[in-house]
Amino acid sequence: MSEFQWILKGRCYKLGHDVWHAGGVVPNWVITGRHFDPKDIIPHLFEETDPGFHTRCKPGDIIVTGKNFGMGPKMNGYIAMQALGLGLVCESMPFLAYRAAIGCGVRVMTDCVNVLDLCETGDELEVNFRDGFFINHTKDFRREYPPVPDALMEIVELGGNAGWLKDWQEKRRAGAV
C-alpha cells in the first residue's frame, strides 16, 4: 500500500456551484439504470456539461468544484472518477455525497474554502490528499485544506468499500483479523 498515490499532479477541470449528481456528473439514466461498471459509466462522465470529457482527461487530473457538489448523493459518477484516476476538490459536498466518494475510493477533499477562486480550467495542479496541500503551479501558490481523515485512508487506498471488505476477508482468512 505504500505505493498508493496520495499526491496527484494534473490538469484542473473547474466546475461551478450546486452540481447535481444526476445530470451534472452523469446522465440520470446512468443512475436509474443502475450502471455500476466503470467501463459503462466512463463515456458519460460529465457528458451533459462537457461532452468528450473522458477522452481528454488523464490520470492525475483534478476536478475542482464549488459548493454542494454531488447533490442527490449517488455513487455512479465516483466509480468512473476512481477508475480514471481523477482527484476531486470541493468547496463543499452534502455529507452523503462525500461518503459515496470515499466509498468508491476517490481521492477527495471537501470544505476547501474558496478553492474556485484559486484556479482555472487548464491550470497545472498538484494536490496532496493525505496531507492536505493544494498547489497551483500555473499561478504559483499553495494552500492548505483538510485532508482525507486518517481513519478513511485505508478505504481509499483499497479502492473503496468493496475493496476494503475484500481485503478484510482475505486478512481474516489468513488469521490477521
Added chain:
Amino acid sequence: MGMTAVEKVLAAKSGRTSVKPGDVVSPDPDFIMIHDGVVMGAKRELDGLGITTLAAPDKVLMVTDHDVIYGSARAAERGAFNRKAAAAWGVKNFFDVGRGGHGHIFPMESGILLPGMFYFDNDRHATNAGAIGAFGFRIGSEISRVLATGTNWVMVPKTVRLTLRGQLKPGVHARDIGFRFAALLKQGGLAADLDYRVLEYAGDLEQFDLASRAALCSTPTEIRAYGVFVPPSEAILEHARSKAQRPFAPVYSDPDAQYDADLKMDISALEPQVSLPGSVENAVDVSEIEGLPVDHAFIGSCGSGMWEDLVAAANILKGRRLAPNVRLFVAPGSEETNRRLAAEGLLGIFIEAGVVMLPPGCGPCNDAVVGPVHSGEVSISTATNNNAGRFGAKDAKLYLGSPATVAASAVTGKITDARTLA
C-alpha cells in the same frame, strides 16, 4: 468542553472518553437493523466475497416492514430469500410478516430500543430513535460491512439545537411543528444547515409523549438532518423501564455542549399545518388550503403510526363515514398497536368508517407498493414526505398533515381543519 447527548453516545460506544464533530469513530452498536428491501443485496454482496457468517448475528434485527403483503411476485421472491438468509446467518431476531411491525416504531414500544443506545440501520428514518433518546445511524448499502465486521466508520456529526417554547393548542399535533419548522428554514425565518447534523430538541418538551416525539423526528429527516434527539422525560424513562429487555443509561447534553446553531421556536400560537405538494417545506396554515377536494388519504409512517396517532384519527372517525369519493388507508406502526386497536374498539371505528386497514409497516410510504395514487389524484397523508411520485403517479398532488387533519379530510372529502369536527 462539554458534549452533546449524541456525542456522548458515540464516545461511549467507541470506547473513548470524549469525541468532537469531525472525529471518525467505529462504534460498537447495541444492535444492527436491516430492512426487508436490502437483505438480498447485502447477502449476495457478502456471499460474493465468501463472507457467510456475521460478526454478531445476535445483534441483528431483520425487519419486514417495507413490503409486507407482497403486492408482486418479486416481493414474494424477496420474502422467501430473506427467510433463507435469516436462517443461513443465524439471525434469531427476525421480525417477519406479521411479527413486529415498523422497524422504526416497534423496537421503541417494546423495549428493544432504549435511551442512550446506538444502532446502525440501512434506512435513513433511523432518526426516529431520537424519540426515545437513542441514536440510530443510517448506513445505507454499507450495512453489509456492519453485518460482516460488526461496525463501520461514523464521522461525529455537528448538532443543531431547537428550543421549543410554549404549549401546543388543543387540536395541534407534533407533526405540525416539523412542517412549520421546515417552512421557517426555507423561508429564512430560522437559519441553519441541517446536512449531516443532529437536530436536538430542547425547551418545553414535557408535553410530548413517545408518539409525539416520533412525530418530532420525522420532518427534520426530510430536510437532511442525520439524527434527531429528544432528551427523554421522566415519562419516557418510565416507559423504557417498564419495557426494557436489558439495562440502559439515558444521556443528556452537557450545559456547555457546543451547537452548530441554536434555534428557537414559539409553538404556542401554531395552527394545524398542511404541506403543499413537492416538499415538506411547503407548509401553510390549514385555513389557507381548506376545501380542496381529496381522493386518497393515508395515516401511518415512521412519524405518525403509533397508538396515540391512531387514537387522534379514531376520535375524528368515530360515528362517521368516509366521504364517498375518498379511500383512506391506515397502517399501524406495530403488531402490538394492531392488537390494542382490536382490544379497545378502535379497529371497529376504523372499519365502520370505511377505512382500509393495512398491515403494520410502511404502507404506501414505501414506493407505493400498496395503496398508490393515480395520475392527477389528490392525496392527503401523514407520510414522511410529499415529494413528487412518493405515492406513484408523479403528477398526483400530495399534501401532508397530522393524523387528525388527514382523518377529518377523509371524512369531508376535502382538506379540513379537524377542530371543526370536534
